[in-house]
Amino acid sequence: MLFVCMTNCPTLIVTVGLPARGKTYISKKLTRYLNWIGVPTKEFNVGQYRRECLKIYKSFEFFRPDNEEGLKIRRQCATAALNDVRQYLSVEGGQVAVFDATNTTRERRGLILKFAEQNGFKVFFVESVCEDADVIAQNIVHVKLGNPDYIHCNTEEAVEDFMKRIKCYESSYQSLDEVLDRDLSYIKIMDVGRRYLVNRVLDHIQSRIVYYLMNIHITPRSIYLCRHGESDLNIKGRIGGDSGLSARGKEFAKSLRKFIQEQNIKDLKVWTSQMKRTIQTAECLGVPYEQWKSLNEIDAGVCEEMMYEEIQEHYPLEFALRDQDKYRYRYPKGESYEDLVQRLEPVIMELERQENVLVICHQAVMRCLLAYFLDKPAEELPYLNCSLHTVLKLTPIAYGCKVESVFLGVDAVNTHRDKPENVNVQRSTEDALQTVPAHF
Amino acid sequence: MSKRESTLTQNPLEKTWVPWIRSRLSQRRGSSVPQFTNSPTMIVLVGLPARGKTYISKKLTRYLNWIGVTTKVFNVGQYRRDATRSYNSYEFFRPDNTEAMKIRKACAIAALKDVCDYFTRAQGQVVVFDATNSTTERRELILSFAKDNGYKVFFVESICDDPEIIAENIKQVKLSSPDYANCDKEEAVADFLKRIDCYKLTYVPLDDSKDRNLSYIKIFDVGSRYLVNRVQDHIQSRIVYYLMNIHVTPRSIYLSRHGESELNLLGRIGGDSGLSPRGTKFACALGTYMRGQCISDLKVWTSHMKRTIQTAESLGVQYEQWKALNEIDAGVCEELTYEEIQDNYPEEFALRDQDKYRYRYPKGESYEDLVQRLEPVIMELERQENVLVICHQAVMRCLLAYFLDKSAEELPYLKCPLHTVLKLTPVAYGCKVESVFLNIEAVNTHRDKPVNVDVDRDPEDALRTVPDHS
Numbered sequence: 001m002l003f004v005c006m007t008n009c010p011t012l013i014v015t016v017g018l019p020a021r022g023k024t025y026i027s028k029k030l031t032r033y034l035n036w037i038g039v040p041t042k043e044f045n046v047g048q049y050r051r052e053c054l055k056i057y058k059s060f061e062f063f064r065p066d067n068e069e070g071l072k073i074r075r076q077c078a079t080a081a082l083n084d085v086r087q088y089l090s091v092e093g094g095q096v097a098v099f100d101a102t103n104t105t106r107e108r109r110g111l112i113l114k115f116a117e118q119n120g121f122k123v124f125f126v127e128s129v130c131e132d133a134d135v136i137a138q139n140i141v142h143v144k145l146g147n148p149d150y151i152h153c154n155t156e157e158a159v160e161d162f163m164k165r166i167k168c169y170e171s172s173y174q175s176l177d178e179v180l181d182r183d184l185s186y187i188k189i190m191d192v193g194r195r196y197l198v199n200r201v202l203d204h205i206q207s208r209i210v211y212y213l214m215n216i217h218i219t220p221r222s223i224y225l226c227r228h229g230e231s232d233l234n235i236k237g238r239i240g241g242d243s244g245l246s247a248r249g250k251e252f253a254k255s256l257r258k259f260i261q262e263q264n265i266k267d268l269k270v271w272t273s274q275m276k277r278t279i280q281t282a283e284c285l286g287v288p289y290e291q292w293k294s295l296n297e298i299d300a301g302v303c304e305e306m307m308y309e310e311i312q313e314h315y316p317l318e319f320a321l322r323d324q325d326k327y328r329y330r331y332p333k334g335e336s337y338e339d340l341v342q343r344l345e346p347v348i349m350e351l352e353r354q355e356n357v358l359v360i361c362h363q364a365v366m367r368c369l370l371a372y373f374l375d376k377p378a379e380e381l382p383y384l385n386c387s388l389h390t391v392l393k394l395t396p397i398a399y400g401c402k403v404e405s406v407f408l409g410v411d412a413v414n415t416h417r418d419k420p421e422n423v424n425v426q427r428s429t430e431d432a433l434q435t436v437p438a439h440f
Numbered sequence: 441m442s443k444r445e446s447t448l449t450q451n452p453l454e455k456t457w458v459p460w461i462r463s464r465l466s467q468r469r470g471s472s473v474p475q476f477t478n479s480p481t482m483i484v485l486v487g488l489p490a491r492g493k494t495y496i497s498k499k500l501t502r503y504l505n506w507i508g509v510t511t512k513v514f515n516v517g518q519y520r521r522d523a524t525r526s527y528n529s530y531e532f533f534r535p536d537n538t539e540a541m542k543i544r545k546a547c548a549i550a551a552l553k554d555v556c557d558y559f560t561r562a563q564g565q566v567v568v569f570d571a572t573n574s575t576t577e578r579r580e581l582i583l584s585f586a587k588d589n590g591y592k593v594f595f596v597e598s599i600c601d602d603p604e605i606i607a608e609n610i611k612q613v614k615l616s617s618p619d620y621a622n623c624d625k626e627e628a629v630a631d632f633l634k635r636i637d638c639y640k641l642t643y644v645p646l647d648d649s650k651d652r653n654l655s656y657i658k659i660f661d662v663g664s665r666y667l668v669n670r671v672q673d674h675i676q677s678r679i680v681y682y683l684m685n686i687h688v689t690p691r692s693i694y695l696s697r698h699g700e701s702e703l704n705l706l707g708r709i710g711g712d713s714g715l716s717p718r719g720t721k722f723a724c725a726l727g728t729y730m731r732g733q734c735i736s737d738l739k740v741w742t743s744h745m746k747r748t749i750q751t752a753e754s755l756g757v758q759y760e761q762w763k764a765l766n767e768i769d770a771g772v773c774e775e776l777t778y779e780e781i782q783d784n785y786p787e788e789f790a791l792r793d794q795d796k797y798r799y800r801y802p803k804g805e806s807y808e809d810l811v812q813r814l815e816p817v818i819m820e821l822e823r824q825e826n827v828l829v830i831c832h833q834a835v836m837r838c839l840l841a842y843f844l845d846k847s848a849e850e851l852p853y854l855k856c857p858l859h860t861v862l863k864l865t866p867v868a869y870g871c872k873v874e875s876v877f878l879n880i881e882a883v884n885t886h887r888d889k890p891v892n893v894d895v896d897r898d899p900e901d902a903l904r905t906v907p908d909h910s
Contacts, residue, residue, distance in 0.1 A: 178665075182665075194669070194670055195652075195667070195668065195669045195670070196666075196667070196668040196669075197665070197666070197667050197668075198665065198666040198667075198668065198684065199664070199665045199666075200664055200665070201684065203823075204820065204823060207681075207684065207685055207823060210684065211677075211681045211684075214668065214671065214677065214680065214681075215677055244448070274455075274456055274457065275457075276448055276450075276457050279448060279457045280448055280457075283448070283459055291456065291457075293809060293812070294812075304803075333774075339763060342763070342764075350674065353673075353674060353677065
């Protein structure tokens with residue numbers, strides 16, 4: 001077991017809040033984070049169930065509190081979603097389910113609490129409260145207009161209808177109350193993170209969730225990820241080590257400086273690992289940078305500084321095992337990708353807090369960070385393409401992340417080894433080395 | 441900025457790469473700890489007496505220092521005791537006692553002056569200003585002072601109206617205060633309660649509306665609820681996280697190393713060997729001891745290394761493995777004896793003796809790295825109740841240093857012998873330690889700092905303090 005056991009019983013996270021308060025944004029982001037750190041998590045968006053049930057959204061009238069038909073359907077959808085939650089947590093081995101809906105009445109929350117109690121789930125509420133008209137308007141523009149509900153409307157119609165929709169909820173909205181709800185576990189997020197009220201955190205996972213929610217923000221910014229410039233060991237096809245930049249690597253560093261200057265980024269923070277090649281790259285930029293030991297490349301243990309051919313020669317069993325499960329495989333006296341993720345969690349947390357950051361790191365490290373931002377599962381993570389001399393610019397938009405890949409025009413070796421077809425421990429050397437990239 | 445490529449040179453002690461500009465080493469120091477904050481930060485406590493302010497102050501300071509943020513507590517009550525020679529009664533704290541009010545204000549100002557000195561001369565990063573700070577006026581004074589000096593301010597307010605908790609506080613820490621040295625228990629309690637009443641008259645808690653632009657955390661009822669407002673930066677975020685994870689439920693933490701290992705017997709460091717016969721005996725004895733402690737709900741943690749897991753297996757209870765609890769990585773020196781290290785890497789060996797805390801083994805780790813690695817373990821230990829941690833020498837030293845507030849200089853030399861369990865029980869403002877040797881002989885693995893730490897020393901001088909081995 002890698003982590004301390006997060007929780008004995010599964011956890012149901014329940015969002016609370018009027019429409020356009022960021023509930024789905026929080027749900028998706030939290031789910032992505034929890035899955036990345038190894039806690040199987042799934043979100044259940046009740047609005048999605050409603051869309052499948054209704055097929056066609058007509059107008060805000062569906063949400064009127066006196067619309068009996070509408071209320072019936074909405075209750076059915078919530079029940080259907082809860083059934084799927086039960087399936088996920090009790091049968092499929094999920095650990096956390098995020099129940100994303102308005103859940104704005106005490107009655108609805110009571111139903112959920114009862115359901116959780118019957119099934120042995122812990123409940124943690126996440127309420128988002130916001131009265132800032134600008135923020136709400138922004139939300140509507142960014143995520144509601146692109147919503148299937150409004151696919152046939154023009155912007156003005158959509159906004160108007162959505163505002164009326166919010167009004168339908170307002171009259172019956174019962175915010176989590178300090179007194180009436182004092183025995184519940186919850187966090188109330190006010191004004192997009194300016195203020196938080198945290199009540200009765202019960203266990204480790206809830207504590208981590210609170211910490212995460214208190215560190216994220218929505219200020220527009222970009223995160224730049226790139227590897228160090230090509231290194232001397234890269235050219236020789238050797239993994240790991242602590243070598244310096246090759247001539248082309250130094251060229252890349254210069255191109256990187258030019259690229260950064262052209263991007264004209266406000267208040268850019270630059271982070272490197274503590275390995276020579278990332279530091280050399282940063283030195284060329286001529287700006288202050290911070291060294292993080294946690295950004296060091298994956299420790300290949302006994303295989304440090306070997307070529308793949310040598311690993312196959314000396315450790316053919318290890319080489320095959322790695323191909324069988326590259327995420328969990330740990331080099332003898334070294335690390336696994338799974339270990340890397342644990343090591344990188346504080347980096348991700350600080351990236352969430354920061355604004356514009358350039359992270360100059362390494363192949364395996366960059367794959368882990370990228371997987372976090374792009375929500376890639378453990379199976380795909382170790383095979384993500386992170387080539388040398390290519391900067392990935394990540395910009396959060398709507399519920400996800402836009403990626404721009406910029407190759408800075410300086411050639412470099414390819415260090416990406418695809419998963420070979422034959423991962424059998426008895427495979428031939430040829431089969432094992434099929435996908436090794438060319439090197440000197 | 442210069443476009444010239446500067447060559448990098450590796451700092452021989454910490455193995456960090458720094459630019460070599462002309463003939464001097466660059467000031468840029470790559471540490472394993474990223475920058476927590478740009479400006480000095482004042483953490484200002486707020487709350488009536490007996491609400492745990494000093495407890496929080498001391499604990500927070502201990503934690504921050506351990507993770508590498510130089511922090512100091514300034515307790516205004518101490519200044520008051522120094523200024524008034526002897527404490528007579530609660531009357532001193534009456535809001536209409538103008539003479540006393542003058543003294544109290546002077547004490548606060550004297551403390552603030554020392555805060556300034558600490559930040560400028562001692563290069564401190566964080567100050568914890570421990571006083572009631574229960575009026576808007578007093579807090580304004582502090583905010584003004586901080587603004588003038590460019591310090592960030594973060595308030596920590598503790599609110600509690602549970603009479604039982606307050607009574608317990610008074611019993612645990614007030615009765616033994618110098619103020620009440622010559623009183624009997626009942627007198628002391630009566631006087632202290634009247635003292636609290638004096639403050640209640642003028643207490644203005646942080647206000648949701650009026651203080652909405654301040655950065656603060658309000659702790660209600662010893663942690664059942666928190667209100668957090670405007671966290672400004674990384675260090676404040678870490679402080680909030682820490683405060684939200686600590687609790688005051690009585691419990692004990694048991695720290696122990698694995699049983700004696702095969703490599704221990706050979707005087708070799710690191711590696712991943714199994715238990716020696718004596719080590720196996722210890723594992724059994726540990727089981728017996730722990731059962732004798734009769735603890736409900738004991739959690740047992742080990743590292744991922746064979747010797748701690750073998751030790752835990754003997755206990756016959758569930759345990760959790762943490763990679764973060766693995767022994768310090770000695771890099772190229774893994775599985776060597778000290779004699780071999782002296783033989784093959786005499787300079788490294790000397791550098792280590794010069795600064796054992798910051799020294800990083802080539803391709804390995806330093807104690808400083810270890811502390812960073814162990815921080816999530818400490819955080820989880822704070823959350824938990826009764827825990828037995830079966831770990832390793834360097835790791836145990838780091839954990840112990842956290843609980844016993846030992847400095848970075850002392851940490852790498854703390855005594856953590858094999859086959860000895862340390863039972864830590866929080867008490868008042870600190871930690872009680874009971875050391876229990878389980879009566880099974882084992883080699884000594886503790887190497888004291890030798891007198892001669894010079895890189896040119898004789899092997900004899902270098903190896904003087906190496907403990908015996910096979």
